[in-house]
Amino acid sequence: xxxxVQKYGGSSxxxxxxxxxxxxxxxxxxxxxxxxxxxxxxxxxxxDELIEKAFEINPRASKREMDMLLANGEQISISLCAMxxxxxxxxxVSLTGWQIGMHTDSEYGSARIKRIDGSRIRAELDRKNxxxxxxxxxxxxxxxxTTLGRGGSDTTAVAVATALKADTCQIYTDVxxxxxxxxxxxxxxxxxxxxTYDEMLELATLGAQVLHNxxxxxxxxxxxxxxxxxSLESCPGTKVKEVVNMEAMQVSGVxxxxxxxxxxxxxxxxxxxxxxxxxxxxxxxxxxxxxxxxSIGRGNNKDISFTxxxxxxxxxxxxxxxxxxxxxxxxxxxxxxxxxxxxxxxxMVNNPGVAASxxxxxxxxxxxxxxxxxxxxxxxxxxxxxxxxxxxQAVHEQFFGG
Amino acid sequence: xxxxVQKYGGSSxxxxxxxxxxxxxxxxxxxxxxxxxxxxxxxxxxxDELIEKAFEINPRASKREMDMLLANGEQISISLCAMxxxxxxxxxVSLTGWQIGMHTDSEYGSARIKRIDGSRIRAELDRKNxxxxxxxxxxxxxxxxTTLGRGGSDTTAVAVATALKADTCQIYTDVxxxxxxxxxxxxxxxxxxxxTYDEMLELATLGAQVLHNxxxxxxxxxxxxxxxxxSLESCPGTKVKEVVNMEAMQVSGVxxxxxxxxxxxxxxxxxxxxxxxxxxxxxxxxxxxxxxxxSIGRGNNKDISFTxxxxxxxxxxxxxxxxxxxxxxxxxxxxxxxxxxxxxxxxMVNNPGVAASxxxxxxxxxxxxxxxxxxxxxxxxxxxxxxxxxxxQAVHEQFFGG
Numbered sequence: 110x111x112x113x114v115q116k117y118g119g120s121s122x123x124x125x126x127x128x129x130x131x132x133x134x135x136x137x138x139x140x141x142x143x144x145x146x147x148x149x150x151x152x153x154x155x156x157d158e159l160i161e162k163a164f165e166i167n168p169r170a171s172k173r174e175m176d177m178l179l180a181n182g183e184q185i186s187i188s189l190c191a192m193x194x195x196x197x198x199x200x201x202v203s204l205t206g207w208q209i210g211m212h213t214d215s216e217y218g219s220a221r222i223k224r225i226d227g228s229r230i231r232a233e234l235d236r237k238n239x240x241x242x243x244x245x246x247x248x249x250x251x252x253x254x255t256t257l258g259r260g261g262s263d264t265t266a267v268a269v270a271t272a273l274k275a276d277t278c279q280i281y282t283d284v285x286x287x288x289x290x291x292x293x294x295x296x297x298x299x300x301x302x303x304x305t306y307d308e309m310l311e312l313a314t315l316g317a318q319v320l321h322n323x324x325x326x327x328x329x330x331x332x333x334x335x336x337x338x339x340s341l342e343s344c345p346g347t348k349v350k351e352v353v354n355m356e357a358m359q360v361s362g363v364x365x366x367x368x369x370x371x372x373x374x375x376x377x378x379x380x381x382x383x384x385x386x387x388x389x390x391x392x393x394x395x396x397x398x399x400x401x402x403x404s405i406g407r408g409n410n411k412d413i414s415f416t417x418x419x420x421x422x423x424x425x426x427x428x429x430x431x432x433x434x435x436x437x438x439x440x441x442x443x444x445x446x447x448x449x450x451x452x453x454x455x456x457m458v459n460n461p462g463v464a465a466s467x468x469x470x471x472x473x474x475x476x477x478x479x480x481x482x483x484x485x486x487x488x489x490x491x492x493x494x495x496x497x498x499x500x501x502q503a504v505h506e507q508f509f510g511g
Numbered sequence: 512x513x514x515x516v517q518k519y520g521g522s523s524x525x526x527x528x529x530x531x532x533x534x535x536x537x538x539x540x541x542x543x544x545x546x547x548x549x550x551x552x553x554x555x556x557x558x559d560e561l562i563e564k565a566f567e568i569n570p571r572a573s574k575r576e577m578d579m580l581l582a583n584g585e586q587i588s589i590s591l592c593a594m595x596x597x598x599x600x601x602x603x604v605s606l607t608g609w610q611i612g613m614h615t616d617s618e619y620g621s622a623r624i625k626r627i628d629g630s631r632i633r634a635e636l637d638r639k640n641x642x643x644x645x646x647x648x649x650x651x652x653x654x655x656x657t658t659l660g661r662g663g664s665d666t667t668a669v670a671v672a673t674a675l676k677a678d679t680c681q682i683y684t685d686v687x688x689x690x691x692x693x694x695x696x697x698x699x700x701x702x703x704x705x706x707t708y709d710e711m712l713e714l715a716t717l718g719a720q721v722l723h724n725x726x727x728x729x730x731x732x733x734x735x736x737x738x739x740x741x742s743l744e745s746c747p748g749t750k751v752k753e754v755v756n757m758e759a760m761q762v763s764g765v766x767x768x769x770x771x772x773x774x775x776x777x778x779x780x781x782x783x784x785x786x787x788x789x790x791x792x793x794x795x796x797x798x799x800x801x802x803x804x805x806s807i808g809r810g811n812n813k814d815i816s817f818t819x820x821x822x823x824x825x826x827x828x829x830x831x832x833x834x835x836x837x838x839x840x841x842x843x844x845x846x847x848x849x850x851x852x853x854x855x856x857x858x859m860v861n862n863p864g865v866a867a868s869x870x871x872x873x874x875x876x877x878x879x880x881x882x883x884x885x886x887x888x889x890x891x892x893x894x895x896x897x898x899x900x901x902x903x904q905a906v907h908e909q910f911f912g913g
Contacts, residue, residue: 125568128568166594166598170597170598174593174605177586177590178587178590178591184583184586185564192565192572192577193568195572195573195576196572201576207609252610253610
């Protein structure tokens with residue numbers, strides 16, 4: 110018998126009507142003869158309402174108590190959805206994080222999953238029950254409630270699918286799949302039937318925001334077949350798997366990320382250890398650096414430019430200015446009016462012309478490239494934000510047609 | 512070191528300000544040098560809101576999923592209150608029913624407590640933590656969430672006090688103690704400093720509504736010293752214990768219950784087994800019968816009158832009418848305009864004049880007595896509801912002065 114793990118996000122269970130809609134989808138899968146486990150997020154605004162209540166009482170509440178509070182959101186979702194499934198006449202049982210034995214570390218607010226004791230879910234499936242699981246939550250070794258942080262429910266779904274050796278893990282969202290580019294900004298963006306884990310990872314990192322990286326990483330590690338589907342429409346989604354059948358396709362998607370800022374330090378002394386000094390300062394502040402560009406030395410000096418998330422730019426500037434004497438640079442320049450545009454595709458490994466083809470499209474569109482970064486399955490460029498719509502469109506047309 | 516278990520009801524934690532007020536009371540007790548465990552109910556309207564959400568989705572939801580849903584109310588309360596205590600700078604930890612090992616049977620919605628594994632609470636107290644416990648909830652042998660039904664949080668508090676051998680169990684409510692009569696209807700009603708478990712049980716049954724019977728029964732069985740206090744004012748409450756120091760006092764309180772209806776069956780055949788037939792019919796319908804009055808036979812016939820809760824009167828009538836032929840009565844008469852007025856006092860066992868004294872007061876006030884019922888520590892009379900204010904006042908003056 111086939112086992113499907115489904116995951117529905119907060120907007121999919123936002124109100125009674127949507128809960129009933131999700132119940133219908135779950136029971137349709139059950140009726141088709143398979144075993145079904147569905148992981149649910151908290152209803153739309155529940156988490157925000159709980160955070161607001163907490164903030165009114167103590168803006169600096171401990172993360173332990175915050176997790177104790179927030180875990181209620183998912184528990185409310187699963188019991189309400191179970192009631193909707195009961196109303197449709199199907200056997201169902203809802204289970205919290207501790208009931209399914211979802212063991213995590215003790216990093217309240219962003220706990221990592223250590224293991225799932227799948228026996229309770231297995232027993233319920235053997236009793237022919239549909240099983241609803243509270244996403245986003247677990248317990249640590251003290252039996253205290255933890256939450257998994259951003260993308261937590263996706264990660265719960267993949268972890269449950271892994272523990273139960275599910276045949277497929279379906280992630281239902283408000284989009285109906287993974288596209289070659291953001292359909293809101295790119296004319297002619299096409300839905301992909303399939304994509305590899307690695308491509309999905311690059312796209313997630315690059316701001317495609319369909320699936321959280323953690324869940325894709327875990328799916329890749331444990332070979333869980335993922336599928337991204339719409340919870341509102343009924344149509345095939347995008348399958349995420351190890352290898353896809355499209356060797357001919359060099360590029361699977363074009364992504365844009367506006368949460369980026371470029372920082373340049375000019376006239377740094379050209380001595381060994383300078384890059385180490387600079388980037389270890391930033392990493393101590395937990396600031397992630399993305400693209401790095403170092404000029405070749407001019408005399409005894411050189412320039413270093415790098416990008417960080419725009420949300421981290423101010424913090425980066427503060428720490429760099431604090432250590433100006435120690436680093437010995439002349440000027441610090443921050444530019445926030447930039448975007449990163451990337452192409453992703455596992456096919457490009459064996460196609461050396463892909464990067465050049467992207468640069469050609471940008472050149473024709475009159476877009477100037479500030480920085481370039483490449484990996485085996487990705488090419489990213491930093492450009493003026495004002496030109497980014499045009500750039501994404503031009504690059505998409507280059508690889509996918511008009 | 513002394514250990515106090517406190518319990519705060521839903522209205523005591525209704526909003527942020529009240530949660531802070533409760534946090535203050537809890538930390539005051541902790542500051543005074545003792546160990547403190549506080550059991551909390553759900554915030555004022557939370558339970559109603561959750562029930563409404565459930566009803567919108569499925570008015571006939573299973574009790575298992577209903578309990579799964581409702582248990583969130585208390586979990587939200589304890590985490591918010593823990594945050595308020597953190598804001599005051601004290602060490603605190605909140606714990607749900609499953610975390611304290613509150614084991615119940617599987618009667619969802621009205622589960623009975625089987626045992627508490629006190630080790631987690633004990634460990635937290637040893638770490639000098641204030642411990643907040645979610646009232647009203649437990650888990651059954653399948654590790655599923657159960658709720659304890661009416662008076663559940665009071666019962667949780669007494670059970671926790673029992674398991675931890677607490678020195679006292681303080682029940683904070685919106686009244687500041689147990690009174691000789693309802694102060695809203697009786698002029699001169701006085702707060703009692705002390706009362707026995709048995710008296711409290713009679714008063715609770717008789718509609719005093721300060722403490723739920725289940726919690727008083729458990730406190731009596733396990734000798735837990737109870738105290739009823741106001742969560743809003745700071746003044747001594749009423750202590751509930753085994754023996755109180757007032758032998759001289761015959762009566763500790765006067766109670767009135769308006770949720771009562773009298774049912775009379777006339778001209779029943781005067782044959783053996785008639786009472787059995789009648790009352791087993793009612794008990795099969797789970798209708799509790801209170802006072803029973805049987806006329807002495809006239810010829811081959813007799814009348815039987817009895818009281819039931821007014822809320823059960825219609826159901827009782829239906830079942831009796833259905834079995835009219837089988838029972839063989841002539842007429843069924845229901846009177847709903849009645850009240851039960853009772854005096855309670857362990858001192859009356861050795862004071863045979865107490866009942867007579869009550870009847871004297873009623874006679875002087877011009878109140879006609881329809882039915883009488885007595886126990887070792889209680890005398891109840893059934894009277895016209897229209898006269899009940901007057902009756903309670905007169906009886907109270909008889910025993911407690913004007």
